[in-house]
Amino acid sequence: MHDGLGAGSAARRRRNASGNRSDPFRRRQRITAANGRTTAPFVPAEARPADGGQQQGGFGQGDQGGFGQGGQQDGFQQGDQAGFDQGGQHDGFQQGDQAGFDQGGQQDGQDGQDGFDQGEQAAASRARPRHHHCQGRTGQMTTLEHPAPLTGPAVYCDLPGPRSAEYLARQDRREPNARGGPRRLPIAITEGSGSFVRDADGNVFIDFLAGAGVLSLGHNHPELVAAMTAQLSKLTHALDFATPVKDEFSEAQLAMLPEALRSRMKLHFCGPAGTNAVEAALKLCKTATGRGGVVSFQGRFHGSAHAALGLTGPSGSRSGATALPGTQYPPYSSCPRCPAGHDGEPCAATCPDLLERSLHDPDGGLPLPAAVVLELVQGEGGVVPxxxxxxxxxxxLTRELDIPLIVDELQTGCGRTGTWFAFERYGIEPDVIVASKALSGIGSPVSLIIYDERLDSWAPRAQAGAFRGNQLAFAAGARAIQVVNRDSVLDNVVERGYQFEELLSPLASHPWVTDVRGTGLMWGLELTDPRTGAPASELALAVQNHALRRGLIVELGGRGDSVVRLLPPLNVAADVVRTAAGILLAALDSATREAR
Structure with missing residues (x-):
């Protein structure tokens, strides 16, 4: 194929791009108690049968928050690894490297010492290295000689362990209050591989934060490491000069676009962060149109630099955020939290009608904006498609009024939803695409905007920057696209998304769960206090805490940080998803019991 894609990948992309206009996800991966779907009732851990009994809620034998010995649950048959052959790679591991998942998940039901139950202690004992250096339940300190392999979750002690605590204490002295992750996830990470990380005390965690979606192929994918290593001795930085590896990266990125866009889109390389790309897109559109205003929807998040944060607007959770002058914030299509008060019933017209009336009303006080900025799935806003x-x-509307449409694909781009960009699933063609996070696949920073050539009215050097030429990121990113196409990673994203849908379906009737929603490998679990209807922020924090202590890293987001978010690597294996889902359900059980 001339575009570098295999026949299967090209056919799949055409099918996805021309999908059902009324539902871009075909099977809408959304689970809610109000959707009329028949789901099994939620069964708390204490009411579930022990191993060997028949499990309710769609889970098979032994599926008590970690899953018992052997079988394939969640409706997947043995070998359903979404295109992974028996001799293939799973998250960068060879066959057999998933040992410990089938025999040793956490089981909820009988709480053990320090919040660990007997099943967890047995699993940790089976996977435990000869010595570990945590401050354990006995209070004794030992030295790590043979650390546990990075193939399954294994938490040996209270968190943070003593060595992590030392790192965190020094970080607290040196770094500002603005830091986020270590406050809620108190570990110091020393090593990562595939879907797993190890902390300074030898504990191993499933990482379903993945650098906030940056690590699309997991930690330290060997082919990406090799590509960066080879480039390291040649050239690492070249501003915006043409280089062979930048040329390869650019060709690969354009080849991943729908065919109708490839010939007319330009690439502009920005600073290292996604927020730099957002600001470049705004500047591009303001220059091209001569206008000053911007439309940005409620619930959005576009970055932490001043202008990008201004698009986000005033927010209690974003310190220092102020509205960007000339920015309007119409309602976003969020049916569970309908701005028109339709009580969860879908309404196709309300949100776009409000925007249309505002833009068409000559006396409405809203001049035509320079751009409309849209997230197709609001990530930080709580995983809202x-x-x-x-x-x-x-x-x-934007095409009718000649307003450039910017789609923010910082988190959804590079395959997160099952197509390379999320806009493909909606069958639209944007004017500007903003991309960053997963472009290199391994965390080496790069950001860019891909835009229609008709907007290219910049003068030379009108948009410059010192860190636009990260050759290491280009090398890794070009290789990442090869891996994505060769290994059918986008197919895996779709299949694992269906797997999440099945595994999380029992939560539809959980009293504290308002909504479980997602697409591909981008999922959110929204928690609400059934007594007050308020966002259950403390419960979400407790779920995150319990999950971490069982060996799973998840993030929080949404209103009041009441949404538990999952962002696994795109090549995550089915058994890792199964284990993580079991841990998450067990963590929710424990947290809700404490909340009663």
Whole structure:
């Protein structure tokens, strides 16, 4: 194929891009108690049968928050690894490197010492190295000689362990209050491989934060490491000069676009962070249109630099955020939290109608903006996919009024939703695409905007920057696209998304769960206090805490940080997803028992 894609990948991309107009995800990966779907009732851990009994809620034998010895649950048959052959790679591990998942998950039901139950202690004992250096339950300190392999979760002690605590204490003295992750996830990470990380005390965790979606192929994918290592001795930085590896990266990125866009789109390399790309996109559109205003939807998050944060607008959770002058914030298509008060019933017209009336009303006080900025799935906003009819109306309106449409693909881009960019699933063509996070696949920073050539009205050096030429990121990113196409990684994203849908379906009737929603490998579990209807922020924090102590790293987001978020690597294996889902359900059980 001339575009570098295999026949299967190209056919799949055409099918996805031309999908059902009313539902971009075909099987909408959304689970809610109000959707009329028949789901099994939620069964708390204390009411579930022990190993050997028949499990309810869609889980098979032994599926008590870690899953027992052997079988394939969640409706997947043995070998359902989404295109992974018996001799293939799973998250960069060879066959057999998943040992410990089938025999040793955490089981909830009978709480053990320090919040660990008997099943967890047995699993840790089976996977434990000869010596470990945690401050254990006995209070004794030992030295790590043979650390546990990075093939399954294994937590040996209270967190943080003593060595992690030392690192965290020094970090607290040196770094500002602005730091986030270590406050809620108190570990110091020393090593990562595939879907797993190890902390300074030898504990191993499933990492379903993955650098906030940056590590699309997991930690230290060997082929990406090799590509960066080879480039390291040649050239590492070249501003915006043409180089062979930048040329290869650019060709690969354009080849991943829908065919109709490839010939007319330009690439502009920005500073290292996604927020730099957002600001470059705004500047591009303001220059091209001569206008000053911007439309940004409620619930969005576009970055932490001043202008990008201004698009986000005033927010209690974003210190220092102020509205960007000339920015309007119409409602986003979020049916569970309908701005028109429709009580969860879908309404195709309300949100886009409000925007349309504002833009068409000559006395409405809203001049035509320079751009409309849209997240197709609001990530930091709580994993909220936009409705297809809303997206199509916004695209039609912006085209009618000649307003450039910027799609923010910082988190959804590079395969996160099952297509290379999320806009493909909606069947639209944006004017500007903002991309960053997973472009290199391994965490080496790079950001860019891909935009229609008709907007290219910049003068030379109008948008410059010292860190636009990260040759290491280009080398890794070009190789990452080869891996994605060769290993059918996008197919794996879709299959693992269906797996999450099945595994999390029992939560639809959980009293504290308002909504479980997602697409591909981007999922959110929204928690609400059933007594007050308020966001259950403390419960979400407790779920995150319990999950960490069982060996799973998850993130929080949404309103009041009440949404538990999952962002696994895109090549995550089915058994890792199964183990993580079991840990998450067990963590929710423990947290809700404490909340009663």
């Amino acid at each position: 936009a409705r297809a009819d809303f997206v199509h109306r916004v695209r039609e």
